[in-house]
Amino acid sequence: MVYPVSDELWELIQKDVSKDCLMLFSGSWRYELDIKYIEHQMFEEADLKFHTNTIFVDPNSDIFKYAIRQIKPKTLAIIQSGLFFRYRNIEDIMLDLREFKELIGGGKVLATVPQERIDFNRLKMSLEQMSENIGAILLGNDLVIEL
């Protein structure tokens, strides 16, 4: 449930992600960054080598938002997460990201996703136009959203 991370994107993540970062549903087994991670509860028993700083929660539970508020990271990152983006409409995604921004109270939200994994009306606007509308940039094939 995660999408590949390009070299370009990896460079950006390393630059943007400080120690005081929380990464959501992005596959903590594939990073060695010394940060906190939240993964979906359903992966708790999965045969994957999750980072030791990983907690497992159900994103639909109250504890999920509580945990984000308590951790209160300077940066909340969602990197190439199939679980979070999964072909959802960009407007719905932005609503969630803005809510995360509120939850962390002033920190930065960084979200990246391959452009073909999100939904928007591709007959009414170009990818570039949509990116501009939401204040995102395109890095190769990936959309990078910073709030």
Added chain:
Amino acid sequence: MKVNDRKYQLGWFEDGSVIRQDQDLLDYIQTNGFKSVKIKGDIFLKEQIGDGQLPFDLCVYMVTQPFRFDELINDINQIMRDEMDQRGIMYLAINKYLATADNYDNDLSDDYTDAILEYVSENVNAEIIEYHRHLKDDGTGFNWVHPLTIFYLRKNDN
């Protein structure tokens, strides 16, 4: 979508598992007794469907690679005009997330699935018999293997 990617996806499931859209299409072909079926676009069902001779009474056109709507429509109109039987049918399946357009039309509906229907009906030289909208997607429908936005088009009489 390469043939091997497709096999890889199916490899996660029990032997004999099939993609639902594939089976629906194969059933449709069998039920309607088409005589000459041609595959355009992605050809991964060629083994099961075969490769017919001109003129075709069914064309299966599958698009799982990035495409431009206007180029697709031009291609469909050319196939309809030059290669299809008098009342031939085209089965068109497109991955809507891989589309771009030459012009962005503000008069189309805001809803993407409605806009696709409007664009196709305005530009394709064929009758739309059926349109399967691809609405909510949680990634479990194998859209990238066999797209869930599906049209059945019939060649116009004229």
